[in-house]
Amino acid sequence: MDTYLDNGSAYEDILSGIQECDPRGAVCCTDETVFSLAKVVLVKEKIPGITLQLVDEQGYAIRQVSSKKPSQDRPSDSHLSTRQTAVIRALEKVMSHCRKEGIQLIGYSDELVAMPVVVRPDDVSPAVALDVETHGVYRGADSLINTDSDQA
Known part of the structure; x- marks a missing residue:
């Protein structure tokens, strides 16, 4: 709060x-x-x-x-810069605001959508889901795995 x-x-x-x-x-x-x-x-x-x-x-x-x-400035095992870590913290704050406003974020393959938490899982449809513009930053794990296996 x-x-x-x-x-x-x-x-x-x-x-x-x-x-x-x-x-x-x-x-x-x-x-x-x-x-x-x-x-x-x-x-x-x-x-x-x-x-x-x-x-x-x-x-x-x-x-x-x-x-x-x-000592909290940057974990020694992190590969992120201080600025990148600050961006992640800002994203976490946005996620906290989503939770407070009753918004859930759901990953569908390579898409990220937002919808009200009151929507039951069996009622999920494009009509209630709002596509989130991720600017190419969000990618589903399947696409990473498929890309890695394609290059092998």
Whole structure:
């Protein structure tokens, strides 16, 4: 669950909001001054695992920062750059928003579709499924296996 900070929040109010934040949520604010002060609070208080978002009037994130321990920066066995890892974290946040809004993402071979969670598996049809534009990033595992066996 996200925690929202009031406009004009003071250091102590921000610290309290950060400490009350659900680990799967974010600390959100609509005021740029509060956002800047909240970043200072995160650094000064050395609080890891917090996502801070500056959101617009509709609740969409305009800017986002996350605090973490130095050892959390990048797993040693990862082949992803820090920027690529940040993109994955943003994608995970989108997935969290999908869950909150009752949207499920389903892989169909090489396609990815979205539909309401209230749709029963036996009612799945193109009429209720919305194709997700993956820009070629999403590929089904079958296509990877078939490509590998074709090259052998």
